[in-house]
Amino acid sequence: MTTTERRLRTAFEDAARTIEPGSLAPLTIPSRRRRGTWTVPVAVAAALAMVLVGATLIGDRMRGGPPPAQALAAGGPQHILAVRAGRAVVEDVTGHRLFEVPRAEGRYRAVAGTAREFFLAVQTTEDTYSFYRVTLGADGAPSRPRKLPGPLFRTQTGFGKPENLAASPDGSKLAVVGTVDGHAQVDVIDVRTGAHRIWRTPEGGAITSATWSQDNRTLGFLWGPKAADLRLLDTRGDGAELEDARVLRGSSIRSRAPGFGLINVFVFNPDGRTLTAQVQGTKTGDHDDTGYVLLPLSASTGEPAGRPVRLPSDSFFVKTDTTGRHLLQIIDGRPGRVEDGRFSWISRAADYDDAAW
Amino acid sequence: MTLFREHQLSLTRTALMIVGDRATAEDVVQDAFAETHRRIGRLTDHDRMLPYVRAAVVNRCRTVLRRRALALRVGRVHEPPVWSAESAAMLGEDRREVFLALRRLPRRQREALVLRYYLDVDDAEIAEVMGISRSTVRSTIARALAALGRQLGENA
Structure with missing residues (x-):
């Protein structure tokens, strides 16, 4: 259990104790009222409304219902490798299943992609993982997963949390960010040899959102001993302290939309000049919810550098393709995509744990 | 409705964590109790009663939060x-x-x-x-x- 979980439990328990047993007024059963004379017209109106709604729905269905997901324009990714309920499957970009990746020794938990290949994290015990490499044929057919060299990888954070696995663009390194023995930690693993370097901190602090720059040496992530910052770590530099990572900016941000907000996750864009951040805005509306956008940021200053794209909800997930024009999203387990400044759903299924293209 | 009464304390405490004050939490649970009592005849799976009453409490909490959001718009801060x-x-x-x-x-x-x-x-x-x-x-x-x-x- 993490520090946050412990504090949460303690706070709940203490607050709960402010209502002492035996101090509540007894629940009372309301007296039954006779059915009013208005119930008949209301029932008739409701029935009419149902007929109208039903007719509309049937009409929609006959016209083909909601528009199917559109195939991407030429030059974009053709396949998605998705992790769903412990399995890895290859789908086309409209969410149709094409192939299942052969099983490995454990359940698939996370995936990271490059232009040529995918890397899958497979859970072997409660807190240990192995990594496998998979390539796809032109038709999307997956190769047999090949296990990467090196010992079992241990993390207590687990995969499936916001962006904690990333592959460098040239496919030579994997980065994993998470918590080990209460310490925030970055692991960079050499895919060819299995050797790995560790950066950690004596302090805690949640660490999320691993992303590689196009130079294949700068790793970005969100971490700070107090509030989280967007940090950039030179993985070829000396030192083994997380504090060595340069602060690009704080995670609090003010932009035209969604106003004041918090950066939940970010990725380097392939152009090398910009980042894409997912920003949670201030709480609004009758449902006490917030607005969410994808916002381009300058990679050199961290300041907003383009127009935001509205998202239907909080995704804590953004992955780009090699062109930077196609952004993959998972929102509440459901995949979506952003192109030309617009979000659209890929599938109605909501059991996606991770995906890459 | 014995089950509801047995869980009144934990349900009220749960509502407290969501809405933030005891008086509202007690009202929420009383309202959810009344609603569940009204629908008791239509509930077929009595083994699933506890999730049902918890859902009723959570839904009532949402109504409270919606009202507060509306009040906030007209300048009444809760x-x-x-x-x-x-x-x-x-x-x-x-x-x-x-x-x-x-x-x-x-x-x-x-x-x-x-x-x-x-x-x-x-x-x-x-x-x-x-x-x-x-x-x-x-x-x-x-x-x-x-x-x-x-x-x-x-x-x-």
């Missing part, structure tokens, strides 16, 4: 005691810090955390109570912990 300055004296500054961080989360994330870390309810029941899928429960809790951890400067 400061529920659990995350007010006075609660620091009652619960301690550390607990208040947690509740202030909770308050900044979207409603759904807050509800999921209360059900998981106060009631110890599993993914399947949280999904049933909140009317969302199990994978959404997992992702919502993961996000909420990450956001909370970042606000508190801790390991999520």
Whole structure:
């Protein structure tokens, strides 16, 4: 259990104790009222409304219902490798299943992609993982997963949390960010040899959102001993302290939309000049919810550098393709995509744990 | 309705974590009790009563929060005691810090955390109570912990 979980439990328990047993007024059963004379017209109106709604729905269905997901324009990714309920499957970009990746020794938990290949994290015990490499044929057919060299990888954070696995663009390194023995930690693993370097901190602090720059040496992530910052770590530099990572900016941000907000996750864009951040805005509306956008940021200053794209909800997930024009999203387990400044759903299924293209 | 009465304390405490004050929490549970009593004849699976009454309480809490959001628009600020300055004296500054961080989360994330870390309810029941899928429960809790951890400067 993490520090946050412990504090949460303690706070709940203490607050709960402010209502002492035996101090509540007894629940009372309301007296039954006779059915009013208005119930008949209301029932008739409701029935009419149902007929109208039903007719509309049937009409929609006959016209083909909601528009199917559109195939991407030429030059974009053709396949998605998705992790769903412990399995890895290859789908086309409209969410149709094409192939299942052969099983490995454990359940698939996370995936990271490059232009040529995918890397899958497979859970072997409660807190240990192995990594496998998979390539796809032109038709999307997956190769047999090949296990990467090196010992079992241990993390207590687990995969499936916001962006904690990333592959460098040239496919030579994997980065994993998470918590080990209460310490925030970055692991960079050499895919060819299995050797790995560790950066950690004596302090805690949640660490999320691993992303590689196009130079294949700068790793970005969100971490700070107090509030989280967007940090950039030179993985070829000396030192083994997380504090060595340069602060690009704080995670609090003010932009035209969604106003004041918090950066939940970010990725380097392939152009090398910009980042894409997912920003949670201030709480609004009758449902006490917030607005969410994808916002381009300058990679050199961290300041907003383009127009935001509205998202239907909080995704804590953004992955780009090699062109930077196609952004993959998972929102509440459901995949979506952003192109030309617009979000659209890929599938109605909501059991996606991770995906890459 | 024995079950409702047996769980009145835990249901009221759950509502307290979501709406923030005792009086409203008690009203929420009384209203949910009345609603469940009214529909008792239509409930077929009596083994699933507890998730049903929990869902009724959570739904009532949402109504309260909606009303507060509307009140906020016309300038009436509601400061529920659990995350007010006075609660620091009652619960301690550390607990208040947690509740202030909770308050900044979207409603759904807050509800999921209360059900998981106060009631110890599993993914399947949280999904049933909140009317969302199990994978959404997992992702919502993961996000909420990450956001909370970042606000508190801790390991999520």
